[in-house]
Amino acid sequence: MFYREAGDFKTTYADDSQTFPIKFDRYRYYLVLAVAFGVIPFIINDYWANAVLLPFLIYAIAAIGLNILVGYAGQVSLGSGGFMAVGAYATYKLMTSFPDVNIFFHVIIAGGITALVGVMFGLPSLRIKGFYLAVSTLAAQFFLVWLFNRVPWFYNYSASGQISSPERTVFGYAVTGPNAETWVAYLFCLVFVTISAIIARNLTRGASGRRWMAIRDMDIAAEIIGVNPLKAKLTAFAVSSFFIGIAGALFFAVYLGSAEVGDTFGTTKSFLLLFMVIIGGLGSIFGSFAGAAFLVVLPVLLKNVLVAGLGWPTDTAAHLEILIIGGLIITFLIAEPHGLAQLWRVAKEKLRLWPFPH
Amino acid sequence: MSDNSQDISQGGYTTVDGRKIGGVMMEMKNITLRFGGVVAISDISFNIHEGEIRAIIGPNGAGKSSMLNVISGFYNPQEGEVWFHGAKRPNMRPYQVAEQGIARTFQNIALFEGMSVLDNVMTGRLTKMKSGMFAQALWKGKAEQEEFENREVVEKIIDFLEIQAIRKTPVARLPYGLKKRVELARALAAEPKLLLLDEPMAGMNVEEKEDMSRFILDVNDEFGTTIALIEHDMGVVMDLSDRVVVMDYGRKIGDGTPAEVLANQDVIDAYLGVSHD
Numbered sequence: 001m002f003y004r005e006a007g008d009f010k011t012t013y014a015d016d017s018q019t020f021p022i023k024f025d026r027y028r029y030y031l032v033l034a035v036a037f038g039v040i041p042f043i044i045n046d047y048w049a050n051a052v053l054l055p056f057l058i059y060a061i062a063a064i065g066l067n068i069l070v071g072y073a074g075q076v077s078l079g080s081g082g083f084m085a086v087g088a089y090a091t092y093k094l095m096t097s098f099p100d101v102n103i104f105f106h107v108i109i110a111g112g113i114t115a116l117v118g119v120m121f122g123l124p125s126l127r128i129k130g131f132y133l134a135v136s137t138l139a140a141q142f143f144l145v146w147l148f149n150r151v152p153w154f155y156n157y158s159a160s161g162q163i164s165s166p167e168r169t170v171f172g173y174a175v176t177g178p179n180a181e182t183w184v185a186y187l188f189c190l191v192f193v194t195i196s197a198i199i200a201r202n203l204t205r206g207a208s209g210r211r212w213m214a215i216r217d218m219d220i221a222a223e224i225i226g227v228n229p230l231k232a233k234l235t236a237f238a239v240s241s242f243f244i245g246i247a248g249a250l251f252f253a254v255y256l257g258s259a260e261v262g263d264t265f266g267t268t269k270s271f272l273l274l275f276m277v278i279i280g281g282l283g284s285i286f287g288s289f290a291g292a293a294f295l296v297v298l299p300v301l302l303k304n305v306l307v308a309g310l311g312w313p314t315d316t317a318a319h320l321e322i323l324i325i326g327g328l329i330i331t332f333l334i335a336e337p338h339g340l341a342q343l344w345r346v347a348k349e350k351l352r353l354w355p356f357p358h
Numbered sequence: 359m360s361d362n363s364q365d366i367s368q369g370g371y372t373t374v375d376g377r378k379i380g381g382v383m384m385e386m387k388n389i390t391l392r393f394g395g396v397v398a399i400s401d402i403s404f405n406i407h408e409g410e411i412r413a414i415i416g417p418n419g420a421g422k423s424s425m426l427n428v429i430s431g432f433y434n435p436q437e438g439e440v441w442f443h444g445a446k447r448p449n450m451r452p453y454q455v456a457e458q459g460i461a462r463t464f465q466n467i468a469l470f471e472g473m474s475v476l477d478n479v480m481t482g483r484l485t486k487m488k489s490g491m492f493a494q495a496l497w498k499g500k501a502e503q504e505e506f507e508n509r510e511v512v513e514k515i516i517d518f519l520e521i522q523a524i525r526k527t528p529v530a531r532l533p534y535g536l537k538k539r540v541e542l543a544r545a546l547a548a549e550p551k552l553l554l555l556d557e558p559m560a561g562m563n564v565e566e567k568e569d570m571s572r573f574i575l576d577v578n579d580e581f582g583t584t585i586a587l588i589e590h591d592m593g594v595v596m597d598l599s600d601r602v603v604v605m606d607y608g609r610k611i612g613d614g615t616p617a618e619v620l621a622n623q624d625v626i627d628a629y630l631g632v633s634h635d
């Protein structure tokens with residue numbers, strides 16, 4: 001009963017189009033922010049940060065990016081791993097070439113560079129759709145990995161072919177490098193997640209979002225009501241790649257500390273991100289978080305319960321994980337294309353009427 | 359015979375029911391459109407005056423939709439010229455035509471199924487929304503202001519078409535008749551100078567047809583919107599339109615007031631299915 005919208009009247013369009021139109025949702029959102037910024041940094045430990053929190057935050061940014069392209073604009077992409085690599089290598093080159101510039105700006109510029117690369121690989125979308133577009137983005141994926149492997153300039157001619165992030169500080173605290181503290185890395189990523197989510201939400205609830213969704217739902221009608229398909233598709237690629245680039249930068253510089261392009265940013269990563277978006281919910285910012293959380297937590301959970309708890313062999317647990325993910329993908333694609341986000345909406349809908357369902 | 363479009367002065371005319379119609383807004387000159395071997399439109403000329411309701415009728419496959427598609431820039435004709443507001447129009451993409459103030463609905467509803475009614479109608483305002491990506495990302499300044507100004511216009515149209523109750527409903531859940539109405543709302547949201555309607559009443563029951571007729575007349579009357587519509591129901595055409603173009607097998611076989619057109623022997627033959635040889 002306390003979850004309700006009765007008595008919560010909207011008197012302006014600003015009220016009506018805000019992100020959380022129901023008061024209760026709004027309070028919960030503030031509560032989550034308060035806990036994320038004010039509580040977790042004090043209780044965080046290395047295990048939770050590395051196993052769950054950091055990958056969750058970073059994948060959430062990437063999933064938001066991919067969701068803008070696939071879920072909102074309807075352009076399939078299997079190149080996200082490659083775009084994450086662009087963000088990672090761009091930050092690496094920036095960090096090593098301009099050590100005096102704050103890493104915060106490196107990450108943002110890396111996002112900008114990835115946006116440009118994304119637009120370049122988005123050009124075929126003006127001519128091809130669906131399956132063929134997916135194949136062309138997969139080609140981008142392979143090309144980018146090949147490029148970062150083959151051109152030593154990108155990894156500063158290091159003997160191992162790896163890139164590793166030197167120590168960089170923000171307000172005097174190390175964010176990257178061996179001396180970085182967990183809570184600093186966590187807060188750094190959290191700031192990026194928060195900003196990304198707000199920007200993505202603003203873009204998708206306004207004119208740009210409507211242009212993207214119009215192209216997604218019916219491109220011919222979109223063009224006839226005045227949407228320039230070239231602009232709409234390329235901005236979707238740009239914004240999407242911007243976020244994915246930032247995620248790649250953080251994944252390498254803050255989370256892993258060092259990376260080898262094929263292992264870290266291969267096709268597996270592209271598919272993982274796509275699965276997050278499908279399971280979480282296409283065309284939903286909340287779904288991007290839900291999908292990222294689910295696919296980050298699932299293996300940790302299985303490992304703790306099955307391997308540590310029940311004594312299963314590790315590879316059996318890993319196989320079970322793949323089975324579960326595969327099954328879920330199929331279920332969601334067939335039964336609930338709007339993913340966990342939709343299940344959440346339905347649950348809220350029910351709760352809104354509870355305990356008087358009629 | 360009763361092809362009297364030449365008789366009508368460029369400066370406008372007065373209708374049977376006494377409304378003043380302005381000068382020529384759009385002029386199609388000798389339009390020919392082919393799809394490979396199929397000639398969908400063959401050397402057709404006609405004009406549309408400012409403020410009038412112009413009907414295009416003809417049997418199935420006559421080329422009516424193709425004609426609207428030429429006007430809205432979806433197809434570029436192989437021959438002929440399109441004149442709009444006294445200037446020859448170069449070949450344009452559909453979104454550029456939309457920017458010029460031409461909006462339309464489709465024979466087979468073309469709504470954005472994944473979006474709510476409100477968002478669908480809001481897409482009709484996209485040509486008016488010019489704020490940059492950065493302003494939109496921050497939801498500040500011009501972006502926010504623009505959002506609310508356009509929302510206000512959209513709410514008026516939603517009221518006008520009496521679809522307030524379904525404002526937040528996903529379009530995919532609506533019955534056919536309401537979808538047609540939402541599509542009209544989306545086109546009206548653009549506040550077009552010229553509104554093209556491709557069979558706005560196809561598949562509707564009598565009551566829905568009456569509603570739709572009323573809306574079309576009101577749009578023309580209250581907003582002064584020029585309307586070109588395709589319709590099969592002759593009763594509706596008689597009631598609504600000031601002048602009618604009749605097409606058959608891609609050719610124009612009649613042009614004039616509804617009464618004139620109905621008296622035209624070629625038109626009668628086409629509709630009674632007299633064999634063509």
Ligand SMILES: Nc1ncnc2c1ncn2[C@@H]1O[C@H](COP(=O)(O)OP(=O)(O)OP(=O)(O)O)[C@@H](O)[C@H]1O
Nearest residue numbers: 393396398416417418419420421422423424425465
């Ligand atoms: N894209 C296309 N490619 C090939 N032929 C086409 C195309 N569009 C239309 N045609 C052909 O052009 C002719 C005219 O079609 P059009 O759709 O304009 O007819 P219409 O008068 O709107 O008919 P209806 O009353 O059935 O809607 C038809 O013979 C049709 O098959």
Ligand SMILES: [Mg+2]
Nearest residue numbers: 422423424465
């Ligand atoms: Mg037609």
